[in-house]
Amino acid sequence: MTSTTSEQSAATPLFDLQALVVSVRRRRRLWSSLALLGLLVGAAVAVLLPPPPSATTKVLVAHAEDQPNDMGTLIRTDVAVLETTRIADKALRSLKSSEAPEDFMQEYRGTGLTNNLLQIDVTGDSEADAVARAEALADAFVANHVRRMRETAKAEAKALLDQRDRMRGELAEVNKEIGDRSPETESDPKESASVESLFARRAELNSRIADFDQRAAEARTGTPKVIAGTQIVDAARPVRNSLPKAAATNAAIGLVLGLVLGLAIAAVRTVVADRPVLRRDIAANLGASVIAELPHRSGKLWQRRRTRVARERLTGTLVRAVLGSAEAEPLSLLELGCARRTSVLALDVAAALAADGPVTVIDGLPGPQLANRQRPGGPAVIGGERAGTVSRQEGRIGVGSVAPGTAWTDLQYLGTRTVLVVRAGHGSAAWLHTVARQLADQRIEVIGVVLVDPDPRDRTDGTLWDGLHTALRGRSEIPARQNGTGQRRTERLPVWAAPGPDNDQEAR
Structure with a gap:
């Protein structure tokens, strides 16, 4: 008796896929109704809730640290900087608007298209307002980026020049020590070795001073390239929204979501009901x-x-x-x-x-x-x-x-x-x-x-x-x-x- 029961239990599948498929197919009224409902809701949303007027612009952003193998870290940083209250406040000031920067930040977004190309999308009360906001945001971002690059280059050059001045001070002390040596001490081997080390130290300091001068000059020279490379490459323009296209897209999304939801509900009800x-x-x-x-x-x-x-x-x-x-x-x-x-x-x-x-x-x-x-x-x-x-x-x-x-x-x-x-x-x-x-x-x-x-x-x-x-x-x-x-x-x-x-x- 036990062996017979074990054989029956082994022959009975834990999950009958065929029965599930048949039961779900028999509930086609449920999932087809939900799919149709999703299609209608998607189309209705596109008609009754059209997207607000929007505008877009593109900014070419140059970086002093640009590398061919960059994985988009710099452009993601630029997007994060764009979505800050400092940029929003500066753009609102240029527009002479009293809107809070926090509220304005909810109405625009930045997208990194490539490692150096930034797209700004803005919504407004009208197309003209959206275009004006996009221009203000682009100008504010470019100005902020240029200012940050200049400050970075100036701070780097200043640090290099400070290092150069410190080296010059050490060089002056070495020259003074060399000048204080008397000719009579040249015959002493120990004093002769000390003089040679001072001359070697002077040569090293001269080389480092020249290196710091060169690096400071390069830092100052690279800034104009970054400034000239950061510019608006696509002027702000309104985005044209096609109602039929939006309705078709939303209807397709609603259809798929409704169908998936209906199939999931039908499958769950089939398993729970066990009919x-x-x-x-x-x-x-x-x-x-x-x-x-x-x-x-x-x-x-x-x-x-x-x-x-x-x-x-x-x-x-x-x-x-x-x-x-x-x-x-x-x-x-x-x-x-x-x-x-x-x-x-x-x-x-x-x-x-x-x-x-x-x-x-x-x-x-x-x-x-x-x-x-x-x-x-x-x-x-x-x-x-x-x-x-x-x-x-x-x-x-x-x-x-x-x-x-x-x-x-x-x-x-x-x-x-x-x-x-x-x-x-x-x-x-x-x-x-x-x-x-x-x-x-x-x-x-x-x-x-x-x-x-x-x-x-x-x-x-x-x-x-x-x-x-x-x-x-x-x-x-x-x-x-x-x-x-x-x-x-x-x-x-x-x-x-x-x-x-x-x-x-x-x-x-």
Whole structure:
């Protein structure tokens, strides 16, 4: 027993991708509606909330530290400097505006196009205002950049000249020491070595002083190049916004976002609800094979004939099941999520059986489903409370429901054999197990399952090939009934529905 359970657990996948795809596809109304809603919202936003007037300008920024292998650090620094209160305040002053710099900073942004090209985008109350703001920002940035480069070059040159002056001071001291040496001391080896070191020190100081002079000159020379290289290369101009293009772009973005959101919601609801859709899963949960299918009713003319043919074929199958029973046990149709289709099917079966004798339809459905569909001159329809008044010699078809809230003990009065008419994706796996167990407890034989609205791309097998192991778990002997002559006869053993757990925890 343990090995069998382990084999079943190993064969059951933890995540059924096929069932998920089918369930999500069946919820196409949800995700297609959200996709359409996103498309409409995106287009409406473009029409009702047009972008404010804007202008753009481009500034060529030169740096003294420009390197071919620079990864954009310098231009990112320029963007950060542009988005400071100092630049915003200077631009507002040139515009003679009283707007706060912090508020103005929210209305423009800088973008580094290359290592030396900066683009400034500004919004305004009008196109002229946006252009004026872009010009003021560009001028303020260029002036700030030039000032910073000059101050940097001046500070660097000053530091180099200070080093040069210090070296000159040391050189003067060395020259003084050399001049203080007397000629008489030249014969002394120690004094001769000291003099040589002083001359070497003087030569070194002269070289360093010349180097500092050269570097200071280069620092002063590089500044004009940076100043001349920093300029506005693209004058401020208004940005033309195309309404059709903006509407199409926003609509496409809304469509994609709505579609992704709809698919995500559909997938989550599918996993949480755990409602079987495939024939294989429904047959396994109910413990009975799928014997027929009724496609979804469509308003298309070329599909109505196919639906009608399928219903006629199913009616013939059920009629043969009733007439082929040697014990003439009453048959019932129990629906789950398709009361209207079940009531129509029951009336069709009763009408077909009426050719061989009187037939009564016992209505056990909640609500006036059959009463509203009773056909003139057709089989009689009575309520479930009058089921005991029907003669045994008279044929009868019971119609009931196995939806939540069903009185399970009343189902045996509708018929000891039943066909479950189940709508795909309507009941959860735990509830299908509950239906199977309750029918087994009531000793109601399940002939098979009629699947309503199946997935057209479902290629799974709805037949229980291991029927004795799965479908006959509720199999037991039925006490013999008394026939009309007072003799007892042995009834055949019915195929009972498979019992299942009563809640989600037991199902898992």
